[in-house]
Amino acid sequence: MDFAMQPDSEEMQVFRREAQEWFAEAMKDGAHLKFSANWSTRENEEEYEFRRNLARKVGAKGWMFPVYPREYGGGGLTVEHQMVLENEIGKYGLTLEHIFYTLARLAVPCIFTWGTEEQKQAFLPPLMTGEVGCWQLLTEPQGGSDVANAQTTAIKDGDVYVVNGQKTMVGSIHYPDFFWTLVNTNPQGARHENLSWIYIPGDLPGISRSPLNLLMGRKNTVFFDNVRVPEFYLVGGENNGWKVGNTHLELEHSGGGSLGEDGLVKHLIQYCEETESNGAPLLEDPDVRDLLADVLIGSHISALWGRRNWWHRYAHRPHGYGGTQARYYSRMRRLVVAERLQQILGYHTLIPNFDVPEAIDFEHAARQGPGTLHGGGTLDTDRLIMGRRMGLGRPTAEQAPITTPGSSEA
Amino acid sequence: MDLALTEDQAMLKRTVADFMKREAPPTNITGWLQGGVGYVPELFQTAADLGWLGMLVPEAYGGAGLGLSDCAVIFEELGRGPLPGPYFSSGVLGAAVIAEGGSDEQKQRWLPAICQGEEIATLAINDRGYSWGPGSVEMTATDRPEGLTLNGTKMFVHDAAAATVLICAVRHGDGISLALVDMNQPGVSVTPYKGLASPSLGEVRLDEVHVPRSAILGEPGQGWAALERALIQAIPILCAYQVGGCQEVLDFTVEYTRSRVVFGQPIGRFQRVQDHVVDLVNHLDSARWITNETIWKLDTGNEAISSVHEAKAVASDGYYHACNYAHMVFAGPGTDYSHPLVAHMIQSRSLYQYLGNPLYHKRMMMDYLFPRALRS
Numbered sequence: 001m002d003f004a005m006q007p008d009s010e011e012m013q014v015f016r017r018e019a020q021e022w023f024a025e026a027m028k029d030g031a032h033l034k035f036s037a038n039w040s041t042r043e044n045e046e047e048y049e050f051r052r053n054l055a056r057k058v059g060a061k062g063w064m065f066p067v068y069p070r071e072y073g074g075g076g077l078t079v080e081h082q083m084v085l086e087n088e089i090g091k092y093g094l095t096l097e098h099i100f101y102t103l104a105r106l107a108v109p110c111i112f113t114w115g116t117e118e119q120k121q122a123f124l125p126p127l128m129t130g131e132v133g134c135w136q137l138l139t140e141p142q143g144g145s146d147v148a149n150a151q152t153t154a155i156k157d158g159d160v161y162v163v164n165g166q167k168t169m170v171g172s173i174h175y176p177d178f179f180w181t182l183v184n185t186n187p188q189g190a191r192h193e194n195l196s197w198i199y200i201p202g203d204l205p206g207i208s209r210s211p212l213n214l215l216m217g218r219k220n221t222v223f224f225d226n227v228r229v230p231e232f233y234l235v236g237g238e239n240n241g242w243k244v245g246n247t248h249l250e251l252e253h254s255g256g257g258s259l260g261e262d263g264l265v266k267h268l269i270q271y272c273e274e275t276e277s278n279g280a281p282l283l284e285d286p287d288v289r290d291l292l293a294d295v296l297i298g299s300h301i302s303a304l305w306g307r308r309n310w311w312h313r314y315a316h317r318p319h320g321y322g323g324t325q326a327r328y329y330s331r332m333r334r335l336v337v338a339e340r341l342q343q344i345l346g347y348h349t350l351i352p353n354f355d356v357p358e359a360i361d362f363e364h365a366a367r368q369g370p371g372t373l374h375g376g377g378t379l380d381t382d383r384l385i386m387g388r389r390m391g392l393g394r395p396t397a398e399q400a401p402i403t404t405p406g407s408s409e410a
Numbered sequence: 411m412d413l414a415l416t417e418d419q420a421m422l423k424r425t426v427a428d429f430m431k432r433e434a435p436p437t438n439i440t441g442w443l444q445g446g447v448g449y450v451p452e453l454f455q456t457a458a459d460l461g462w463l464g465m466l467v468p469e470a471y472g473g474a475g476l477g478l479s480d481c482a483v484i485f486e487e488l489g490r491g492p493l494p495g496p497y498f499s500s501g502v503l504g505a506a507v508i509a510e511g512g513s514d515e516q517k518q519r520w521l522p523a524i525c526q527g528e529e530i531a532t533l534a535i536n537d538r539g540y541s542w543g544p545g546s547v548e549m550t551a552t553d554r555p556e557g558l559t560l561n562g563t564k565m566f567v568h569d570a571a572a573a574t575v576l577i578c579a580v581r582h583g584d585g586i587s588l589a590l591v592d593m594n595q596p597g598v599s600v601t602p603y604k605g606l607a608s609p610s611l612g613e614v615r616l617d618e619v620h621v622p623r624s625a626i627l628g629e630p631g632q633g634w635a636a637l638e639r640a641l642i643q644a645i646p647i648l649c650a651y652q653v654g655g656c657q658e659v660l661d662f663t664v665e666y667t668r669s670r671v672v673f674g675q676p677i678g679r680f681q682r683v684q685d686h687v688v689d690l691v692n693h694l695d696s697a698r699w700i701t702n703e704t705i706w707k708l709d710t711g712n713e714a715i716s717s718v719h720e721a722k723a724v725a726s727d728g729y730y731h732a733c734n735y736a737h738m739v740f741a742g743p744g745t746d747y748s749h750p751l752v753a754h755m756i757q758s759r760s761l762y763q764y765l766g767n768p769l770y771h772k773r774m775m776m777d778y779l780f781p782r783a784l785r786s
Binding site: 001002003004005007083269273280283284289290292293294296297300301304305307308311315317321325328329380383384386387390391392393394395 | 411412413414415479664667668675676677678679680681683684685687688691692695696699700702703705706707710720723724769772773775776779780782783
């Protein structure tokens, strides 16, 4: 086995230097920014503009989707290049997938896998190059985890689909260019055989939204009132949406993996080194050390499973329950971390610190514990999916779909 | 990055799996457990003949001189049994201590014999089992011109009855010496434990036992440092054995969720039951991936000491809890001594303590990562 995340061939060393220089230049004007977390209300216009422009620059290089073909806006590069790029942008507290708030990371693999050639050429380049942003719309007020129960309808009328209904718990502050949306195209049809995915331009008449003020920031309810969407925008075939959704959900359920580092834990250790209590640094306190040991180990397990899933994804290895496992574990762990933080830092956990990036701020982590237990399905949904993927009580285990271009070399 | 076994390793894994299927199927394992058998000499000899005991020992001393990752493949499969016997205690740990601490003459004397299964070397470190680390070594050697005289009891020695030689940690002068005690000499007696202890655990009593000066491993008083170096190499292999145990427990538990039908459906259809298996597999994969990464670090010369401590904490904890979750699924039948789960549960409890429990290793991990200015 080889766990190295830094490919060290000569070619990759040259590429890493190129990437380092490029990011140093591109990030220069944002050096003073303390990036906010996803869909946070902390994000100001200056930060948004910076990140929006950065995405366009990274996208123009093909680096937002390095392993996708160049003709669709990808980089046409290898998995090793992707590893280098993820490492380099990670140093600035960003990921390739979340330079700004967009869920292109979910829409792109689905459209790439299920779209027609014309659709791929029309939709993918703007998404992959960061020209447009996109929200995913799945959850409905009555649906929750029961995604297949989508009641937002898209009914064929000539050469358009007429969309009516509402989606909730979606998006962020800044309105997107497109919605990647699960709709019901056959209200009388059988469950799982009545769904479709449609890529809806955000500026069509009949779309409105209202804000939701949530523990983790800003989400929205989006309303569709007789929105007429050209039929060209329906991806993957009418009533084939449950299969298309398989690609989507695998990635949403952490099947994509990650190579990231846990900045929060680093920050916590540093804080405990620098902060004295009872005449000694917190890090010298035996009880604090015991608490930190559990935090470190949990963080390490999460990172290793992220790395495993990342490798499964890009090396196209058989993959079963790993995605949901990582998601379930990281969510449960965030609750534990939130409690550990209070045990170590007391009241200080409850006060935000605006001098650090939000993702490593303790108050954010304390909110995140209960605040992100649910996105993309509850903890119970996670366990349900794991059960299926392990084949509990069933003759065989379900496999995850291949979601991403790649090769057996990673 | 490549997180798969190499082709050679995959082949080795199949070979060991076939060996286990043939020689140590669950019915044999449970039979040995019920008979109090902690060691099957014929199997041990077969494993020695196959070269599985000297994987990490340099070729110059009769071993294979391979990396940990190959060795771990073997021990993961043995852990699936769980196969009892001094495979790890002698073939990995005992050999490593002698390789790290012994003089060239001592290595020539002992290592080839250990690799061939002719000698079985097991460790006795702490006297009473309440703690680990140098402070737990209480037995004090009496220094005589011709050597050392040892008196006292070492509790909870793994594979005590199987061993031909005991690597016994003793207080000696200002330090700790490792004395090689011939288990067949007068004054040495072994009493196996009863109860939940693994059948391979025994209490070793030393009564006026004389050890010649030539049987002190390496430099007198310098034993602990050699032991620490050996433990760093050996512990991940023990973790792999525990991972194998977790994997076997998962596999037969998943199978049970398919075959056991109550209320008209397989129990795996019940979400409460699924929850237990989810918890089980999370423990398995925690242990597996931390162990794998630790082994990779050691094999590639990366700094790994804190990872070794972390791996032992997580693998011991994982095996322990994997068995607990399996017990939740199996209920009554899983408590029968003829059920393989009982063998795993019993093994998991003794391995939880072996070479230091999770709390000890977590603290070692922290002390290594963040040395304390004021040691209390």
